[in-house]
Amino acid sequence: MTDVPAELKELSATLASIEAVLDVPKLRAQVAELEALASDPDLWSDSENAQKVTSKLSHTQGQVRRVEELRSRVDDAELLWEMAGSEGDADSATEVEAELAKLHKAIGELEVQTLLSGPYDSREALVTIRSEAGGVDAADFAEMLMRMYLRWAERHNYSTEVYDTSYAEEAGIKSATFQVKAPYAYGTLSVEQGTHRLVRISPFDNQGRRQTSFAGVEVLPVVESSDHVDIPDDELRVDVYRSSGPGGQGVNTTDSAVRLTHLPTGIVVSCQNERSQIQNKASALAVLQAKLLELRRQQEQAALDKLKDAGNSWGNQMRSYVLHPYQMVKDLRTEHEVGNPSAVLDGDIDDFIEAGIRWRRSA
Template structure:
């Protein structure tokens, strides 16, 4: 049992260095200063003249504060776990082993999430995500598959602490959906979900086929970031296609 405590202590020492490094990579100090500067802006009367911009800045303040608080809470948990571990080793307290090991595993798991957060450094990764679901060819079977994807991503968002809003919904003919759009709100929502963009396939015995045959269904998931008014969107010349059509019939324009 004491060996388990010694192992946890070693892991916690390593995690201290890991969290310090992650704090630099996540720019926690910059986030704290940026939140403080934005909060000063809210004390100026003119700040509230533009409701849209003030709302965006308040949202940014919340995201920055959540980021800092999450990191600081994890650091505090690590310090508490390390203190408990040292006391348990000193007192040869086998009753604390389970708690120390459990806390160490939790901190390791949360540190891994922070590592992933570091990787989400794309220009829009921090933004909210807009997901649109569309069934492919296949009628009711494909429409049911699209609704399954809708439920899957909605539950994923709720499970991970994001706010999920339904923007648009069109029922299917017999079951499922013809289309649906949701907004998943929260820090790095788009960064986590951008790789889900594309066509998804399901192979199963169809509950809508009386003969019980195997069906392959397709549905697309479009993932886009929510853009703010102050985001600069660059459209390259090579991405623009201009076409002109001329009628060849008599009396054509």
């Protein structure tokens, strides 16, 4: 039998801890400050800054509203349980028990957000997907993963922008880079970084044999102006070329695509989604700065790991998607698994992300 009062008390205590970590009074003050900025008629003279202000306002308002609604639901459930007990109302008691399950899930999801406390966790995310071993199946798998993340973002009403897609010859993609424009997108998606593995009957094998293929996912925080990643001109090679793949005539008939090579590190990025060469260069430069920022972060982390004598767990195989001979998706770090690969590949990955964030914190 469920001890409803004890569970409600535990949920209330958990929510109180979350409220303290999030500092709800401070969030309310931030909302008031951002609302004042958003009401300034001069704000939209700088559209980029205006979008940042309105996005942060929407996110902060959402945080406050989410906490307040959960607190109200917990208080209402406690009151309804007391009334059900005093009046012998079995229907109300059943209603509270059903609400308990929903509250566990909602408060658990909010608790995960409090675990995103890294220096870049609150940033938007740059995601790069590359096909690895497995030939045309790997290229197809890379495209499946790209769709999975874009569908995940769509489910959450997060805006995305694809910066570059390199199409494979037969099917799928060699690589793609896109941005997820939402607060905490980096902290949320960073646990998706690593090598993903697909096992299935290959649709590209005329003998119908089972094929194992791999794709790599890289997640970076979007660089902000305060990061000051300076790239001297003499360290940069700029190449322009004609865009390829699907697109309008204006994209495919002019040398608007841009490839940047950072000479000291050998890092290469490209962008071909805009008609303007200037716009593509600006987008490519933003991606390059993010990669250099991540390189700096990795170097700092490597120094810490050396001091702690701790190994680096990133870059290893982290999830398997099995479509044959059985149906399963399993995270190899957290042991979380589901039996519906179709739903996962359609963007239903929140449970995997939550498990990954909790695993990273405990590790």
